[in-house]
Amino acid sequence: MIKLAPSILSADFSNLYCDINLVEQSGADYLHIDVMDGHFVPNITIGPLVVEAIRPKSKLVFDVHLMIENPDMYIPQFVKAGADIITVHAEACKHLSRTIQLIKSFGIKAAVALNPATPLNAIEYVLDDIDMVLIMSVNPGFGGQNFINSTLPKLRKLKEIISDKDLKVDIQVDGGINLNNVKEVVEAGANIIVAGSAIYGSDNIEEAVKEFKRIGASL
Numbered sequence: 001m002i003k004l005a006p007s008i009l010s011a012d013f014s015n016l017y018c019d020i021n022l023v024e025q026s027g028a029d030y031l032h033i034d035v036m037d038g039h040f041v042p043n044i045t046i047g048p049l050v051v052e053a054i055r056p057k058s059k060l061v062f063d064v065h066l067m068i069e070n071p072d073m074y075i076p077q078f079v080k081a082g083a084d085i086i087t088v089h090a091e092a093c094k095h096l097s098r099t100i101q102l103i104k105s106f107g108i109k110a111a112v113a114l115n116p117a118t119p120l121n122a123i124e125y126v127l128d129d130i131d132m133v134l135i136m137s138v139n140p141g142f143g144g145q146n147f148i149n150s151t152l153p154k155l156r157k158l159k160e161i162i163s164d165k166d167l168k169v170d171i172q173v174d175g176g177i178n179l180n181n182v183k184e185v186v187e188a189g190a191n192i193i194v195a196g197s198a199i200y201g202s203d204n205i206e207e208a209v210k211e212f213k214r215i216g217a218s219l
């Protein structure tokens with residue numbers, strides 16, 4: 001079953017509760033929350049206080065994508081704020097295995113993200129320990145960028161590695177996914193789709209969520 005994770009990076013921040021509620025009522029599975037620190041990526045977004053404020057307003061799985069340096073310092077705060085899944089970037093972790101252990105010590109799911117230019121072997125020795133791999137299909141930092149096509153062979157390869165090892169690791173893809181290319185992304189191996197501008201930039205947010213879900217269910 002394909003899961004949909006709308007990214008609130010493209011939501012209307014002055015109307016955040018309504019925008020979250022809209023995707024939840026339309027059938028979204030996760031809420032993708034992009035955390036940026038202005039160091040790892042050239043943008044600053046949401047912190048733990050916002051996550052804590054929206055937590056009681058939604059039953060969606062809170063999927064927190066940390067695009068920050070030194071994530072170990074902030075992981076406890078995001079857990080306390082209500083994260084269900086925390087994703088860290090392999091490129092931002094000095095001791096990736098230790099960071100994964102830290103996330104899992106709180107009893108939540110741990111995931112590792114790879115930038116478009118980072119090879120899959122960056123996660124080779126932690127694959128058995130994580131719940132999800134996030135393959136970035138744009139360079140992180142902003143919504144509304146174009147999908148990078150070299151993501152597709154990377155996804156196929158990852159899917160093959162996970163199947164060969166008989167692991168239960170989700171494959172999430174993030175960046176530039178829309179109703180025209182989602183089929184290709186799923187067919188290449190993704191089972192969790194992040195979409196920001198294709199949902200929140202659409203004229204009809206509810207219909208966009210439903211259409212993503214319809215396409216996912218048809219594959």
Ligand SMILES: O=C(CO)[C@@H](O)[C@H](O)COP(=O)(O)O
Nearest residue numbers: 140141143144175176196197
């Ligand atoms: O992590 C990021 C960007 O760094 C994403 O989660 C974006 O929010 C996706 O936005 P679209 O590319 O779908 O507009």
Ligand SMILES: [Fe+2]
Nearest residue numbers: 032034065174
């Ligand atoms: Fe993201």
